[in-house]
Amino acid sequence: MSAKERETANVGAGLWKGTGMWAWMLFRISGLILVFYLFVHVWVISQGRLGGAGTMNSFFKFFDKPFLVFLDLMLVSAVLYHALNGVRIVLMDLGIGIRQHKLVFWVCMVIAALALSLFAAKASSYIL
Numbered sequence: 001m002s003a004k005e006r007e008t009a010n011v012g013a014g015l016w017k018g019t020g021m022w023a024w025m026l027f028r029i030s031g032l033i034l035v036f037y038l039f040v041h042v043w044v045i046s047q048g049r050l051g052g053a054g055t056m057n058s059f060f061k062f063f064d065k066p067f068l069v070f071l072d073l074m075l076v077s078a079v080l081y082h083a084l085n086g087v088r089i090v091l092m093d094l095g096i097g098i099r100q101h102k103l104v105f106w107v108c109m110v111i112a113a114l115a116l117s118l119f120a121a122k123a124s125s126y127i128l
Helices: 003-009 019-051 053-063 066-093 101-127
Strands: none
Touching (some): 066 101
């Protein structure tokens, strides 16, 4: 098979494999999650400003439920992933770590997992 045939053979399902594809997909998904959260956050804050301290207190009580604290944990994981993968992409744009891009990706994920573990340990002390 020639190089040109191999290139066209990878179109479609062949492209949807490997670390790079998952990094690309998760980067976009985490970005969408963060944009959605930004709009919800602005809405909650604006409602609190309009309603006063009583409204904010009711929001704080509502957001103190274990499931919503878990969603906060997921938000932190999205922020960590998006930020560290963004740093990886910037490094690759600068020509740093291109040959070891998978290693750089996994190092970023280990850092994110450690930071998330610390956040989860701190958050669990508030839940329990």
